[in-house]
Amino acid sequence: MEANTNAAGARQVGTVVGDNIVVIRDLHYSRGHRKIFDGLNLEVPRGRVTAIMGPSGTGKTTLLRLITGQILPDQGSILVEGRDVAKMRRRELYQYRKRIGMLFQNGALLTDINVYENVAFPLREHTDLAERLIRHIVLTKLHAVGLRGAWQMMPSELSGGMARRVALARAIAMDPDLILYDEPFVGLDPISMGVIVRLIRRMNDALGLTSIVVSHDVDEISSIADRTYLISDGKVVASGSPEDLQENCSAVVMQFMNGMADGPVPFHYPAPDYDAQLLGRDG
Amino acid sequence: MTRILRDVWYSLQEWLQTFGACQLFLIRILAGCPAAFLRPRLIIKQVHDSGVLSLAIIGISGFFVGMVLSLQAYNSLTRFGATESIGVLAALALTRELGPVVTALLFAGRAGTALASEIGLMRATDQLSGMEMMAVDPVRRVVVPRFIGGVIAMPLLAAIFSAMGLFGAWLEGVVLLNVDEGAFWQQMQDQVDVFDDVLAGILKSFAFGVAASLLAVFEGYNSIPTAEGVSRATTRTVVLTALSVLVLNFMLTAVLIGEV
Amino acid sequence: MQQTRAVEFGTGLFVFLGIVALFFLTTRVTNFDSYEGEEGYTLTARFDNVGSLKLRAPVAMSGVKIGRVTSVVFDDEMLEAVVEMRIDSSYDKIPNDSDASILTQGILGGQYIGLEPGGSMDFFKDQDEIQFTQSALVLEKLISKYLFSQADKPEE
Numbered sequence: 001m002e003a004n005t006n007a008a009g010a011r012q013v014g015t016v017v018g019d020n021i022v023v024i025r026d027l028h029y030s031r032g033h034r035k036i037f038d039g040l041n042l043e044v045p046r047g048r049v050t051a052i053m054g055p056s057g058t059g060k061t062t063l064l065r066l067i068t069g070q071i072l073p074d075q076g077s078i079l080v081e082g083r084d085v086a087k088m089r090r091r092e093l094y095q096y097r098k099r100i101g102m103l104f105q106n107g108a109l110l111t112d113i114n115v116y117e118n119v120a121f122p123l124r125e126h127t128d129l130a131e132r133l134i135r136h137i138v139l140t141k142l143h144a145v146g147l148r149g150a151w152q153m154m155p156s157e158l159s160g161g162m163a164r165r166v167a168l169a170r171a172i173a174m175d176p177d178l179i180l181y182d183e184p185f186v187g188l189d190p191i192s193m194g195v196i197v198r199l200i201r202r203m204n205d206a207l208g209l210t211s212i213v214v215s216h217d218v219d220e221i222s223s224i225a226d227r228t229y230l231i232s233d234g235k236v237v238a239s240g241s242p243e244d245l246q247e248n249c250s251a252v253v254m255q256f257m258n259g260m261a262d263g264p265v266p267f268h269y270p271a272p273d274y275d276a277q278l279l280g281r282d283g
Numbered sequence: 284m285t286r287i288l289r290d291v292w293y294s295l296q297e298w299l300q301t302f303g304a305c306q307l308f309l310i311r312i313l314a315g316c317p318a319a320f321l322r323p324r325l326i327i328k329q330v331h332d333s334g335v336l337s338l339a340i341i342g343i344s345g346f347f348v349g350m351v352l353s354l355q356a357y358n359s360l361t362r363f364g365a366t367e368s369i370g371v372l373a374a375l376a377l378t379r380e381l382g383p384v385v386t387a388l389l390f391a392g393r394a395g396t397a398l399a400s401e402i403g404l405m406r407a408t409d410q411l412s413g414m415e416m417m418a419v420d421p422v423r424r425v426v427v428p429r430f431i432g433g434v435i436a437m438p439l440l441a442a443i444f445s446a447m448g449l450f451g452a453w454l455e456g457v458v459l460l461n462v463d464e465g466a467f468w469q470q471m472q473d474q475v476d477v478f479d480d481v482l483a484g485i486l487k488s489f490a491f492g493v494a495a496s497l498l499a500v501f502e503g504y505n506s507i508p509t510a511e512g513v514s515r516a517t518t519r520t521v522v523l524t525a526l527s528v529l530v531l532n533f534m535l536t537a538v539l540i541g542e543v
Numbered sequence: 544m545q546q547t548r549a550v551e552f553g554t555g556l557f558v559f560l561g562i563v564a565l566f567f568l569t570t571r572v573t574n575f576d577s578y579e580g581e582e583g584y585t586l587t588a589r590f591d592n593v594g595s596l597k598l599r600a601p602v603a604m605s606g607v608k609i610g611r612v613t614s615v616v617f618d619d620e621m622l623e624a625v626v627e628m629r630i631d632s633s634y635d636k637i638p639n640d641s642d643a644s645i646l647t648q649g650i651l652g653g654q655y656i657g658l659e660p661g662g663s664m665d666f667f668k669d670q671d672e673i674q675f676t677q678s679a680l681v682l683e684k685l686i687s688k689y690l691f692s693q694a695d696k697p698e699e
Contacts, residue, residue: 108410109413
């Protein structure tokens with residue numbers, strides 16, 4: 001279960017085993033009649049990159065929204081730094097969110113202000129720092145993602161990869177302890193993808209963050225994650241280092257890791273009998 | 284028969300639910316209002332977007348409404364030899380009814396749709412969730428300044444509409460149709476009351492400003508985050524604003540006249 | 544920065560225009576001046592019928608406005624309407640036997656009180672009552688009947 005084989009992970013020998021920043025126990029959540037989580041258990045070790053993988057529609061993004069308290073679970077607990085997110089009051093929740101950064105699928109930059117103001121946004125909202133200091137912080141963060149030169153651009157002028165990097169700069173503007181990535185590799189060209197992969201790892205190690213990456217890009221994730229959870233049918237079906245998962249022989253894991261069209265996760269969405277429906281005999 | 288009754292009951296229920304949600308949203312907005320004035324720049328930006336950008340349509344519409352009022356009144360009154368009364372007629376019509384109502388309808392089309400679609404798109408592109416994740420309340424940061432901006436802009440726009448309308452009435456009546464200028468203004472001043480007419484009109488447009496801005500931000504904020512959802516929110520904004528402005532106008536007029 | 548300045552300038556201009564429009568509406572279009580400068584004296588007059596005389600209707604002499612109606616009440620003992628009017632203090636030489644009648648501005652205009660000077664050498668003082676009054680109603684009805692030979696007479 002515990003895996004420390006990743007080269008980058010080896011640098012953090014000092015981390016106490018069992019020091020988990022996020023602990024999820026017996027999580028149940030359903031939307032309408034559909035059960036999305038059915039007794040999910042999960043730990044995120046401090047200072048590591050934890051990947052959460054799974055086929056589309058398994059509620060990976062929902063999990064992030066649960067961790068950040070945007071939605072409440074039906075049952076079970078989500079402990080972050082030992083405190084239950086679901087039981088936080090609104091003010092506490094906002095205090096808690098100041099210490100986490102989140103990268104949305106499309107960046108979610110504010111479209112009416114430029115790159116510089118986007119990165120400065122959380123600083124202006126939460127601090128009374130002098131303009132000179134804000135400028136210093138913003139340029140440092142933009143430099144870290146390699147976009148210091150683009151500070152004047154508007155979000156609409158950015159490519160998908162650049163927007164995501166700006167969003168990353170904004171997510172780390174408040175120096176969070178925990179950073180969440182929602183599908184950071186979707187729809188990127190190989191170069192941008194490589195840049196984001198490197199950034200996630202580098203940010204994590206250089207800033208001493210804890211990262212949770214939700215994704216279904218097996219190869220990219222395998223190259224940076226210290227620990228991987230594979231979710232299917234509302235439960236964790238496998239966990240461990242990427243290597244462990246590659247060697248796992250369970251059918252679901254095999255199908256996912258190797259990208260097979262049919263298997264335990266069926267190719268067909270549940271449907272009535274094909275012949276019967278074509279012949280118009282279904283109800 | 285029972286099915287029809289049940290359908291009516293369901294749609295009534297749904298309507299009441301929306302209405303209630305709207306009121307709760309208004310309370311949430313009002314709670315955020317005092318703090319919003321600490322950051323006047325955000326409000327100035329919204330007064331600009333709702334007010335300044337609507338200025339052209341409001342001014343030009345007002346001008347032509349005034350012209351046509353004058354022309355119609357002239358044609359009717361000329362039979363009684365009372366053409367000087369076009370001033371009173373235009374002034375009363377503009378300050379009491381047309382100014383507030385037409386401004387609110389134009390506002391719904393120009394600024395209301397812009398507000399609803401802007402907020403709806405922010406929802407659809409995760410900008411609102413993003414703010415929430417940065418521990419910024421999107422209602423306070425995005426909705427409240429837009430609401431206040433609309434409420435400030437509406438009475439000013441209505442006043443500009445009426446003033447432009449009177450200018451149009453004056454141009455048409457006095458300059459083009461040669462109505463006596465002294466009588467035009469004198470009768471107007473004798474019969475238009477500051478409180479009963481002008482102030483009542485301003486009061487109305489203030490109420491319309493609250494209604495129109497609330498509906499726009501409410502529809503935008505609660506839109507379904509898809510292209511279709513945003514377009515539906517925009518349409519609903521115009522339809523609901525027009526309806527509620529007209530209904531509200533009747534109720535307010537009844538109250539204001541009942542008082543006199 | 545250039546952009547925010549343009550926004551602020553535009554907004555300032557807009558609010559300024561709005562206030563100018565309001566100012567124009569209150570001062571140029573309405574009887575706003577009748578609310579201020581209440582310097583003057585009060586006269587009362589009793590009428591059988593005041594028609595649709597409204598508060599703040601003008602009081603005029605020879606067509607010149609000299610004051611405003613300040614109250615219209617019904618006296619249920621004398622069964623008459625009592626009208627109070629405020630006359631500008633600069634018109635303090637109105638003979639105290641002048642008579643007041645309720646007249647109509649134009650055909651469709653509002654009603655006002657017209658004072659017709661008498662011959663007395665004494666002048667009206669504060670709280671005086673105008674003795675000679677004339678309700679314009681009979682004349683009004685005649686004119687209406689004559690002009691609009693229609694079944695329903697407009698309420699005027």
